[in-house]
Amino acid sequence: MTDFQRNAWNRAMPSRALKRGRMVHKVFLGEPVVISRTRGGGVFALRDLCPHRGVLLSAGRLCAEGSVIDGKTLDVPQIECPYHGWRFGPDGACQAIPCLVEGQEMDIGRIRVLRYPVRDTDGQIWIWIPEASDGPVLADTPEPDHEPPVSA
Numbered sequence: 808m809t810d811f812q813r814n815a816w817n818r819a820m821p822s823r824a825l826k827r828g829r830m831v832h833k834v835f836l837g838e839p840v841v842i843s844r845t846r847g848g849g850v851f852a853l854r855d856l857c858p859h860r861g862v863l864l865s866a867g868r869l870c871a872e873g874s875v876i877d878g879k880t881l882d883v884p885q886i887e888c889p890y891h892g893w894r895f896g897p898d899g900a901c902q903a904i905p906c907l908v909e910g911q912e913m914d915i916g917r918i919r920v921l922r923y924p925v926r927d928t929d930g931q932i933w934i935w936i937p938e939a940s941d942g943p944v945l946a947d948t949p950e951p952d953h954e955p956p957v958s959a
Protein backbone atom coordinates (compact mmCIF):
# COMPACT_ATOMS: atom_id res chain seq x y z
CA MET A 808 0.00 0.00 0.00
CA THR A 809 1.11 3.52 -0.64
CA ASP A 810 0.10 6.87 0.81
CA PHE A 811 -2.44 7.57 -1.93
CA GLN A 812 -4.50 4.89 -0.18
CA ARG A 813 -4.89 7.18 2.81
CA ASN A 814 -8.09 9.13 3.17
CA ALA A 815 -9.64 6.41 1.08
CA TRP A 816 -11.59 3.18 1.29
CA ASN A 817 -9.35 0.11 1.15
CA ARG A 818 -10.67 -3.37 0.53
CA ALA A 819 -9.89 -5.40 3.65
CA MET A 820 -11.17 -8.88 2.86
CA PRO A 821 -14.15 -10.79 1.47
CA SER A 822 -17.14 -10.57 3.84
CA ARG A 823 -17.35 -14.36 4.11
CA ALA A 824 -13.78 -14.50 5.49
CA LEU A 825 -14.88 -12.89 8.77
CA LYS A 826 -17.23 -15.14 10.72
CA ARG A 827 -19.52 -13.93 13.51
CA GLY A 828 -17.75 -13.60 16.84
CA ARG A 829 -14.30 -13.62 15.23
CA MET A 830 -11.43 -11.12 14.92
CA VAL A 831 -8.76 -10.76 12.25
CA HIS A 832 -5.43 -8.93 12.48
CA LYS A 833 -4.42 -6.91 9.41
CA VAL A 834 -1.84 -4.27 8.62
CA PHE A 835 -2.75 -1.27 6.46
CA LEU A 836 -0.02 1.22 5.56
CA GLY A 837 2.01 -0.05 8.47
CA GLU A 838 -0.88 0.33 10.92
CA PRO A 839 -2.00 -2.73 12.87
CA VAL A 840 -5.77 -3.09 12.73
CA VAL A 841 -8.16 -5.58 14.30
CA ILE A 842 -11.36 -6.16 12.34
CA SER A 843 -14.18 -7.87 14.23
CA ARG A 844 -17.59 -9.23 13.43
CA THR A 845 -20.06 -9.23 16.30
CA ARG A 846 -22.43 -12.05 17.13
CA GLY A 847 -25.15 -9.90 15.59
CA GLY A 848 -23.18 -9.67 12.33
CA GLY A 849 -21.95 -6.07 12.52
CA VAL A 850 -18.33 -5.26 11.66
CA PHE A 851 -16.02 -2.81 13.43
CA ALA A 852 -12.30 -2.04 13.28
CA LEU A 853 -9.89 -0.64 15.85
CA ARG A 854 -6.18 0.08 16.03
CA ASP A 855 -4.69 -3.25 17.07
CA LEU A 856 -2.62 -1.88 19.92
CA CYS A 857 -3.72 -1.69 23.54
CA PRO A 858 -3.10 1.86 24.83
CA HIS A 859 -1.92 0.42 28.15
CA ARG A 860 1.19 -1.50 27.12
CA GLY A 861 0.97 -1.83 23.34
CA VAL A 862 -0.15 -5.45 23.19
CA LEU A 863 -2.06 -6.67 20.13
CA LEU A 864 -5.75 -6.61 21.04
CA SER A 865 -6.39 -9.28 18.42
CA ALA A 866 -4.42 -11.70 20.61
CA GLY A 867 -7.19 -11.35 23.21
CA ARG A 868 -10.81 -12.36 22.92
CA LEU A 869 -14.00 -10.89 21.56
CA CYS A 870 -16.63 -10.82 24.31
CA ALA A 871 -20.06 -10.98 22.70
CA GLU A 872 -22.83 -8.57 23.49
CA GLY A 873 -25.09 -10.19 26.08
CA SER A 874 -22.27 -12.09 27.78
CA VAL A 875 -21.92 -11.74 31.52
CA ILE A 876 -18.50 -10.76 32.90
CA ASP A 877 -17.95 -10.07 36.59
CA GLY A 878 -21.70 -10.08 37.10
CA LYS A 879 -22.36 -7.44 34.43
CA THR A 880 -24.12 -8.06 31.12
CA LEU A 881 -22.31 -6.48 28.18
CA ASP A 882 -24.59 -4.26 26.12
CA VAL A 883 -22.01 -3.96 23.33
CA PRO A 884 -19.36 -6.41 22.07
CA GLN A 885 -15.96 -5.77 23.62
CA ILE A 886 -12.42 -6.77 22.70
CA GLU A 887 -10.48 -7.85 25.78
CA CYS A 888 -6.73 -7.27 25.86
CA PRO A 889 -4.87 -10.52 26.66
CA TYR A 890 -2.46 -8.84 29.07
CA HIS A 891 -4.39 -7.03 31.82
CA GLY A 892 -7.91 -7.48 30.49
CA TRP A 893 -8.85 -3.93 29.56
CA ARG A 894 -11.89 -4.10 27.28
CA PHE A 895 -12.77 -1.83 24.36
CA GLY A 896 -16.09 -1.36 22.58
CA PRO A 897 -16.75 -0.91 18.85
CA ASP A 898 -16.35 2.87 19.21
CA GLY A 899 -12.84 2.39 20.61
CA ALA A 900 -13.74 3.57 24.10
CA CYS A 901 -12.49 1.61 27.10
CA GLN A 902 -15.37 -0.22 28.76
CA ALA A 903 -13.63 -1.95 31.66
CA ILE A 904 -10.38 -2.09 33.62
CA PRO A 905 -10.59 -5.18 35.82
CA CYS A 906 -7.92 -4.14 38.33
CA LEU A 907 -9.82 -1.02 39.44
CA VAL A 908 -11.16 -1.37 42.95
CA GLU A 909 -14.37 0.01 44.38
CA GLY A 910 -14.10 3.71 45.08
CA GLN A 911 -11.24 4.24 42.65
CA GLU A 912 -12.43 7.16 40.55
CA MET A 913 -11.37 7.03 36.92
CA ASP A 914 -13.15 8.10 33.73
CA ILE A 915 -12.16 5.03 31.72
CA GLY A 916 -14.26 6.12 28.73
CA ARG A 917 -11.60 8.75 28.01
CA ILE A 918 -9.14 5.94 27.24
CA ARG A 919 -9.57 5.09 23.59
CA VAL A 920 -8.09 3.18 20.73
CA LEU A 921 -8.45 4.58 17.24
CA ARG A 922 -11.65 3.49 15.50
CA TYR A 923 -11.68 3.05 11.75
CA PRO A 924 -14.85 3.45 9.66
CA VAL A 925 -15.77 0.14 8.02
CA ARG A 926 -18.42 -1.06 5.59
CA ASP A 927 -19.58 -4.58 4.84
CA THR A 928 -21.12 -4.26 1.40
CA ASP A 929 -21.25 -5.99 -1.94
CA GLY A 930 -19.50 -9.07 -0.50
CA GLN A 931 -16.48 -7.10 0.69
CA ILE A 932 -15.33 -5.50 3.93
CA TRP A 933 -13.91 -2.02 3.39
CA ILE A 934 -11.87 0.05 5.81
CA TRP A 935 -11.22 3.77 5.70
CA ILE A 936 -7.60 4.61 6.44
CA PRO A 937 -7.42 8.27 7.43
CA GLU A 938 -4.85 10.81 6.38
CA ALA A 939 -2.85 10.63 9.58
CA SER A 940 -4.01 8.01 12.01
CA ASP A 941 -0.71 7.63 13.79
CA GLY A 942 -1.45 10.58 16.09
CA PRO A 943 -2.64 10.54 19.68
CA VAL A 944 -4.58 7.47 20.71
CA LEU A 945 -7.38 9.75 21.88
CA ALA A 946 -8.09 10.77 18.27
CA ASP A 947 -11.06 9.35 16.41
CA THR A 948 -11.57 8.96 12.68
CA PRO A 949 -14.52 10.95 11.32
CA GLU A 950 -16.96 9.18 9.02
CA PRO A 951 -15.99 9.56 5.34
CA ASP A 952 -18.11 11.79 3.10
CA HIS A 953 -18.64 9.01 0.53
CA GLU A 954 -19.21 5.27 0.44
CA PRO A 955 -16.95 2.52 -0.98
CA PRO A 956 -17.25 1.67 -4.68
CA VAL A 957 -19.82 -0.92 -5.70
CA SER A 958 -19.55 -3.42 -8.50
CA ALA A 959 -21.60 -2.75 -11.64
Ligand code: FES
Pocket residue numbers: 857858859860861862888889890891892893
Ligand atom coordinates in the same frame (compact mmCIF):
# COMPACT_ATOMS: atom_id res chain seq x y z
S1 FES B 1 -1.51 -4.18 27.94
FE1 FES B 1 -3.60 -4.22 27.47
S2 FES B 1 -4.55 -4.15 29.39
FE2 FES B 1 -2.45 -3.95 29.87
